[in-house]
Amino acid sequence: MNEQPVIQTRSLTKYFGAKPVVHDLNLEVPRGSVFAFLGRNGSGKTTTIRMLLGLLEPTRGEGSILGYDIRALPPEARARIGYLTEEHQLYGWMSVKECGGFQSQFYPRWNEKIFRGVIGHFSLKPTARVKDLSRGERAGLCLGLTLAPEPELLILDDPAMGLDPVARRSLVESMIYLTRRSDRTIFFSSHQLADVERVADYIAVLDHSVLRACCPVEAFRSSVKEVRLRFSGAPPALPKIPGLLQAFRAERELRVTCVHYSRATEQVLQALAPLQMEMAPISLEDAFISYLGERGEKSFILSETEVQP
């Protein structure tokens, strides 16, 4: 990719008091991608997003968004970014239609057709009062308000939180609709691996304030492998296995989950002299859970250069 990334950070770090919330973050989001930002609660996702948007001063490190320094974002840069917060802040006394009218005043490029399209997609009545809307309906309204100015970069902070399956599907459909324009970038945080699997090109994984993966979704999945070894009796004691994430012992079976499975890994496993050894495919969700599990080694960062064929 020779084009400049839409979002780029270098050693971006934030401390709250003595506690590092985001530590040494190096992130690159390519233009035109759908990029999922993953991590457990409290891993630093929202803090990162707030720093990217200039809402929070980094302790150290640098970042740029649409080519602008995040410490000095001019209004014209902000106008090109759509930001959907977790909280869906709205005025309760307004109607859906009034929310649109109000918001449109701030944006010269407001596209009323998109606003109506999104609220229609979420089956919202234009005359309904905000205070009477369900969480899913508020999410739909906020999405409409965020998409109508046709932002070049859309940043969604956990947009699926609290949504029922139908509203979540509408959200994913809206995101896919947006990819019609190939120059639009979506950066979203989520816990919904099923949604991530549907829409994302890339993922980044934040774990205890540290970035541990930043790569295409398939590269992540294919980097994590589960190997099943069968034995005639009880499996032998587990040796030191490079890249070990998890190991389960059963009566005559050993199941080992590793990252960056290599010839070295294979040799160690073969040395256990199993009757049979086979690689089992693993789901994205299982790969993610193993990768962030408490037991495994912690020192891995996946990058695009490590994509396996």
Place this chain on the structure above:
Amino acid sequence: MTINLNINTGSNTPIYKQITDQVRMAVASGRLAVDDQLPSIRALAERLVINPNTVARAYADLAREGLIESRAGRGVFVTRKRKMFTREEGWRRLEPLMDAVIGEAMVLDFTPQELREAIEKKLGQWKPQKGGSRNDE
């Protein structure tokens, strides 16, 4: 004839591979014939609610195998079936799958006889097209 593709998230099989597997199966079983049209990348992505790049990747893999082709301005079509692999290569691909099935059957305490019968039964349900569909040339 058209094909009804379905995908599952959370599966051990990546979505692009679910698509290629289903198209291959449809072609092999005759549900998709030569010159049948497949949906466009965009249309299939919106129907399955997945990223268009995922569909593009699946179609690229199928095109590389010679199973489908994109005809300018008209869409994506099933092409003439070709003999893709030599017999040797075919065996090389088949063997690990057979090992997996046999291994699993042994662990689950099936007898060789039971396994043979189960395979026979499955083969009986599988009706290949007349005249061997493996090659046309």
